[in-house]
Amino acid sequence: MIYDLIVLLRQNPTAEVCHKSIQFLFVMNVIALAAVQAMLILRVWYLFSDQKWIQYSMILCFVACNVLSLYFTIMASQNLKLLNGTIFDLGKHGCRASRPPNFYRMFMPSLGLHTMLYALTAIRALRNRQIFSHAPVLKRLIRDGGLFFFVVFATVTFTAVGSFLTQLPRINITVIYSNYLLSLTSIAMSRIMFSIHSLASNLGSSTEWLLSNVELSRVGWRKGRNENEIIVERRCAGPDDEDYYYDDHSVLDIGGGRDDDIELAHVDGVKVRRSYDTSRSKSPMPRLTESRVGVYDDLTW
Incomplete structure (x- = not known):
């Protein structure tokens, strides 16, 4: 021009x-x-x-x-x-x-x-x-x-x-x-x-991650009620490594960066703990573990 x-x-x-x-x-x-x-x-x-x-x-x-x-x-x-x-x-x-x-x-x-x-x-x-x-x-x-x-x-x-x-x-x-x-x-x-x-x-x-097939295809998810929140649909047959039981829904906050070691998010009284632990995994991908206390969508645990 x-x-x-x-x-x-x-x-x-x-x-x-x-x-x-x-x-x-x-x-x-x-x-x-x-x-x-x-x-x-x-x-x-x-x-x-x-x-x-x-x-x-x-x-x-x-x-x-x-x-x-x-x-x-x-x-x-x-x-x-x-x-x-x-x-x-x-x-x-x-x-x-x-x-x-x-x-x-x-x-x-x-x-x-x-x-x-x-x-x-x-x-x-x-x-x-x-x-x-x-x-x-x-x-x-x-x-x-x-x-x-x-x-x-x-x-x-x-x-x-x-x-x-x-x-x-x-x-x-x-x-x-x-x-x-x-x-x-x-x-x-x-x-x-x-x-x-x-x-x-x-x-x-x-x-950069929005159109990533790794992020979008590995889990079934939908947008949550709050900003920067997605709902991941899960089916768990038993307890995880931390002896916590999960129901059909897990709440993940994806607003934070990958460098955060521990992140706490509050969703209508629900406390979500997210940590990356790669000590017991040989995969290069960070391991995601969660523990929750509270009520979400009238479900108590």
Whole structure:
């Protein structure tokens, strides 16, 4: 963007500078779109964490899409014709160039990739509606992701179709040189990332751990009544190592850090003790033990 402004504001640029600058801007646009697509791939990767073949297929399509887009962009920019010094040159500032031939091919791979990602998100939403109440992360990803994919899909479609309409210069020139596709996708992706941070804060977790399969898949949990509290569903056949019996529910406060040796939390008169003890375990993961005294949900122990 900064380089684009420098080129536009420069007085009497040479033909060589204009040609290389426009080529550079086209290539950087493809790279920036690839970064946005990579973040989309990560979101859908999490949605299909149990189906490896879908994950690997997405990676393959992502690589093929960007290689083709980069190839078509370079080929189109090599045939670029400058308008500086012609009757279409309206001023002394910046570079003037004609519309590159067959430039619509640059957007076709992206259109196919976004169509696939949007379809996968819709399929996941339709097949897993019954578990949304117990999976807030999945619900948030599908809710925000569906709206985001629709915006990006509509934008990419308009860009691909508009770049093909050479007989309508008002549309064709706009989609080629305005960079609005990159702007809209960047804004939409920023909205998605802020949503993930908001969900992490609401659940009392860090953003790095929020999408961790280790944290989310090993236990069944739901959000508690209080802030930074989750309810872990458990079934224990007997006493634990500290001779305490557990019922069907255990209350964990995940607001603290991993470096805390002992943490006490009060939940409506319930005292929860959490300590990490790795002396009797060979696992690198910290061992979680609890002892509780009090009443929760009218259950006495």
